[in-house]
Amino acid sequence: MLVRLRSRPPHMVLTIAGLCMLIVLVGCSSSGGPAPTSPSPSAPSSASVSEERIVIKHFRFEPVDLAVAPGARVSVVNEDSAPHTVTAKAADAFDTGTVKGGETATFTAPPAAGTYRYVCSIHPSMTGTLTVR
Ligand SMILES: [Cu+2]
Incomplete structure (x- = not known):
């Protein structure tokens, strides 16, 4: 009972x-619904900006003279074990700060066209030129 x-x-x-x-x-239906959205909302307008790169190897900048578009994002890849910087001689133009060995930093090229000489502030004998045009 x-x-x-x-x-x-x-x-x-x-x-x-x-x-x-x-x-x-x-x-099932809800998981298939909002799937096709933008994969990278953190970079809305970076597709039109070119990606440039400076490699530091054996205490030298490669290329030693890089031409970029105004406002371009420039990656700095330090392939040495020593720390380096990419520091513009013109005040406040650009500066990566210290990039440790094996690490990568980025900076934004100046918006104004011109030739910008830069140094490694840790090793002042390391020099390079960034041309904005
Ligand atoms: Cu250096």
Whole structure:
């Protein structure tokens, strides 16, 4: 008698099963819905800006004279074990700060066209030129 009272009626079980099906279906349709969105919201307008790169190797900048577009993002890859910087001689033009050995930094090229000489502030004999045009 007690067991019969506790057991659920058959229509109740069917309702629960149907509810589970509904949850699965809703879950499937909602996960497929908002999928095709922009993959990188952190870079909205960087596609039009060219990516340039200076490699530091054996205490030398490569290339020693790099021409970039105004406002270009320039990556500085330090392949030495020693730390280096890319520091413009013109105040505030650009400066990576210290880039540790094996690390990469980026800076933004000046918006104004011109020739910008730069040095490694740690090793002043290391010099290079960034041409903006
Ligand atoms: Cu250096």
